[in-house]
Amino acid sequence: MDKLIKQARAGFARAFGGIPDGYWAAPGRINVLGEHTDYNAGFVLPYAIPFYTVAAASRSKSPTWQVWSQATGETVTFGPGRVREQLPRSQAVSGWAAYVAGVVWALKHMTGVSIGGARIALASNVPLGAGLSSSAALSVSVLSALCDLYDIKLDDERKVLITQFAENEYVGAPTGILDQTASIRSQPGTALFMDCRSQVVEALPFPLEETGLEMIVVDTRSPHRHSDGEYADRREDCELAAEHLGVDSLRDVVRGQLLSLPDLLMKRRVRHVVTENQRTLTAANRLRDGERDLRFLGELMLESHLSLMADFEVTIPQLDHTVNAALRGGAWGARMTGGGFGGSVICLVNRENREAMCDEIRFQAHQRGYNEPRFYSAVPSRGAHRVG
Structure with a gap:
């Protein structure tokens, strides 16, 4: 500072x-x-x-x-x-x-x-x-x-x-x-x-350091821009789905309502929002209840990334390969963070495994001809x- x-x-x-x-x-x-x-x-x-x-x-x-x-x-x-x-x-x-x-x-x-x-x-x-x-x-x-x-x-x-x-x-x-x-x-x-x-x-308490964990941000150096059309398209998809279902927002949708949506694309968009809300609620409840071992977040983070990749379609290959490399390098979980279409991946990893994970991510980026990634430790601030 x-x-x-x-x-x-x-x-x-x-x-x-x-x-x-x-x-x-x-x-x-x-x-x-x-x-x-x-x-x-x-x-x-x-x-x-x-x-x-x-x-x-x-x-x-x-x-x-x-x-x-x-x-x-x-x-x-x-x-x-x-x-x-x-x-x-x-x-x-x-x-x-x-x-x-x-x-x-x-x-x-x-x-x-x-x-x-x-x-x-x-x-x-x-x-x-x-x-x-x-x-x-x-x-x-x-x-x-x-x-x-x-x-x-x-x-x-x-x-x-x-x-x-x-x-x-x-x-x-x-x-x-x-x-x-x-x-x-x-x-x-x-x-x-x-x-x-x-x-x-x-x-909610987020005791990373006392549990020997780090949250590492991997800047893939594949820049994104929120004002680009894809982000706005996803928002429009959600608004149209909410209108079709007769709800104020997709927050009010339950899984059973997916069957009434008119096409597969709309179902996938809504499914991401419904399941992502549930993942977030699950994590918040466990943190609120005093869970100190944050490794449980790894599985939820990975599920989130897969949903963003398959259902919401906001990842790119560079983000997906970075997540896979992080897991191979020992991360408990990893996911893209932000609006997507480029940007960063966050990785939850044991402190002693940090360097091995980062080395694997660098190696995989080099193998695919991607930009050299940058790494940052992200403590709650x-x-x-x-x-x-």
Whole structure:
């Protein structure tokens, strides 16, 4: 964190001059179970990882927002005209800065508060394009900064909805609320069990270290983009199925109703959501009951991946081969995490088997001509907070 703060401070001085009023951090996340269930009002089990975006920010005397990014070295400036209601897509801020403009726009749209300008420098070590929610980390860090700078009091639930709305409606990425919730509400040493319909969150003990286990993130370096058509297609599939079954969301479907669906594709999509919700509930119940040996999650994680592969069709061969290599290398379980179509795999493994597993994954990637994977240890970490 100290390094990120230093980088954000240096970037602020280089782009704008002077010293920022403060620093705000927001993390990326992994999702242990509950994939593509959030926008179906279902259940999820994510937690924040120790990789953050830091926003160094100050109020501005002018009614404009200036944003610098360490990732690109670029400074983007936009004014009120590009965050007004009913803005044509062609006039909206684009690229990475759209997430910042989207937060400003969503704040006004959902609270009626028109905030003043700001200067913001962003530094991040959340891997980009890895399915670890770097976009939510960016959005949440900016929202945290703007709320403090302009003394806007929002509860966590409201912050989640504002950042989700910014991504959905301004950026055009049809995400659910999982990413933002994990980035805002996570606590060290716990996983968040969330009911996405009610937004009720329960912090459940997740004792990785004391049981000699590690959760390893394997960034396959096969980038994904949530705004691509495939993700939106899956969401539309779910909405059409819910409409056909006469329910508000697929969270309300039971297995027996699958028989009434008109085609096999729709049955498979719904079956994934129904069974994924059940897997997530099973894991949450065992954690709530005090289960300390987390190896039980391995089987549920693998079942989840197979369902995402066969029924929901959001994996790619690189993800599937990585899961198989992790199992051969000694992992208790592995699965893709994030929206799919690239990104990362999470692996639950004994600490002493970590290197052997990583070596097997590297070897298999090399054999198939894939990019060299990157490995990160993912301990449950703190959510968004001011760091200076």
